[in-house]
Amino acid sequence: MSIADPQRLPDPSFWSGKRVYLTGHTGFKGAWLALWLQSLGCRITGYALAPPTRPSLFELAQVSSGMVHELGDIRDPIQLDESLQRARPEIVLHLAAQSLVRKSYREPVTTYSTNVMGTVHLLDAVRRCESVRAVVIVTSDKCYENREWLWGYREGDAMGGHDPYSNSKGCAELVTSAMRRSYFQIPGAAAVASARAGNVIGGGDWAEDRLVPDAMRAFASGHPLIVRAPHAIRPWQHVFEPLRGYLLLAEALWQRADGIADGWNFGPEDVDCRPVCDVVNLACIHWPGVQVVYDPPSQAPHEAHFLKLDCTKARELLPWRPRWRLDTAVEQTVKWYRAQASGTVMRDFSLAQLARYATGEAP
Numbered sequence: 535m536s537i538a539d540p541q542r543l544p545d546p547s548f549w550s551g552k553r554v555y556l557t558g559h560t561g562f563k564g565a566w567l568a569l570w571l572q573s574l575g576c577r578i579t580g581y582a583l584a585p586p587t588r589p590s591l592f593e594l595a596q597v598s599s600g601m602v603h604e605l606g607d608i609r610d611p612i613q614l615d616e617s618l619q620r621a622r623p624e625i626v627l628h629l630a631a632q633s634l635v636r637k638s639y640r641e642p643v644t645t646y647s648t649n650v651m652g653t654v655h656l657l658d659a660v661r662r663c664e665s666v667r668a669v670v671i672v673t674s675d676k677c678y679e680n681r682e683w684l685w686g687y688r689e690g691d692a693m694g695g696h697d698p699y700s701n702s703k704g705c706a707e708l709v710t711s712a713m714r715r716s717y718f719q720i721p722g723a724a725a726v727a728s729a730r731a732g733n734v735i736g737g738g739d740w741a742e743d744r745l746v747p748d749a750m751r752a753f754a755s756g757h758p759l760i761v762r763a764p765h766a767i768r769p770w771q772h773v774f775e776p777l778r779g780y781l782l783l784a785e786a787l788w789q790r791a792d793g794i795a796d797g798w799n800f801g802p803e804d805v806d807c808r809p810v811c812d813v814v815n816l817a818c819i820h821w822p823g824v825q826v827v828y829d830p831p832s833q834a835p836h837e838a839h840f841l842k843l844d845c846t847k848a849r850e851l852l853p854w855r856p857r858w859r860l861d862t863a864v865e866q867t868v869k870w871y872r873a874q875a876s877g878t879v880m881r882d883f884s885l886a887q888l889a890r891y892a893t894g895e896a897p
Contacts, residue, residue: 540853543892544781550575555623557581557608557656558630562739565591567627567777569884572600579621581606582630591738594880608652615659622665625784628656629672636743638699649702650709657713666724668787670780671710675732675769675801675843676700686844689797707797714795725787725795731776732769732801732843735863737870745810749817750871758825764811767840771802772863774891775856782852801843806860816861820868857891
């Protein structure tokens with residue numbers, strides 16, 4: 535595909551043989567990114583805690599078989615620094631995080647120490663590692679001060695966040711900006727950017743208090759799905775979409791183009807910013823015979839009702855835009871879980887699903 539194609543893919547000739555350091559590779563998004571990097575021929579070192587759930591995509595897809603797998607905590611600056619120096623990476627992709635809103639209410643210290651100080655530790659280690667040329671820090675669309683606007687947030691809008699998770703991601707963005715201006719603007723320094731993505735869905739996510747994992751658990755067990763916020767609008771996209779954005783962003787950072795070392799939004803088309811009940815209805819089409827109960831709680835921690843990203847910059851400058859619409863994203867997600875429930879070899883299935891996305895074949 536040409537550089538002008540807004541649905542272009544990562545360049546295999548660029549990635550083949552690259553030394554890549556990936557934090558958070560045992561998590562949902564990190565495991566999928568590790569599989570993608572493996573398919574591109576990268577030499578990967580992963581640094582993360584043990585998988586946060588059981589089952590997990592990391593274990594089912596045997597992600598560790600194609601990379602150097604290190605167990606480590608980004609809250610430990612000495613261990614992280616030693617690991618990075620051993621790996622001598624050329625590209626760093628930072629996905630390690632405490633990523634759950636409700637858990638952040640229960641464990642605010644863990645959330646801030648992981649998402650804020652973990653980012654500080656990673657960038658501090660990077661500035662002492664001369665091999666690193668490009669860094670992508672992954673945060674969240676929830677980093678913005680959410681005013682429930684009908685229009686999308688742009689990269690220059692104010693950071694904020696009502697809950698500890700969202701606020702910690704806003705803090706991580708401020709940390710990235712300050713560290714970039716303080717240490718990464720001298721000749722020869724790594725180029726550092728941040729990436730903000732909306733709600734992602736896809737096979738292999740078993741996190742707590744997330745719509746799709748909750749639905750898949752309920753459907754597989756024959757229990758009714760309890761939906762707590764049917765009318766909340768979210769920017770839904772398949773996990774492959776922002777991951778492709780992160781890889782394209784890393785390629786652009788490597789080339790040192792002006793304006794690339796900055797913050798970037800990766801979100802769905804406006805028509806795919808839809809209420810929770812729409813996603814549930816689509817999932818039911820592909821897993822018939824299930825039960826759904828809409829039962830909003832009388833008291834619950836605050837969660838944003840509406841948040842949308844303006845992704846004009848990514849679509850015009852990288853260029854990047856989603857390849858799969860929401861109906862396809864939900865269909866492919868449900869297919870993954872049904873395959874897993876039937877005993878399919880999930881490494882093969884996962885790589886095949888990723889290949890179909892990457893080649894543009896019909897799902």
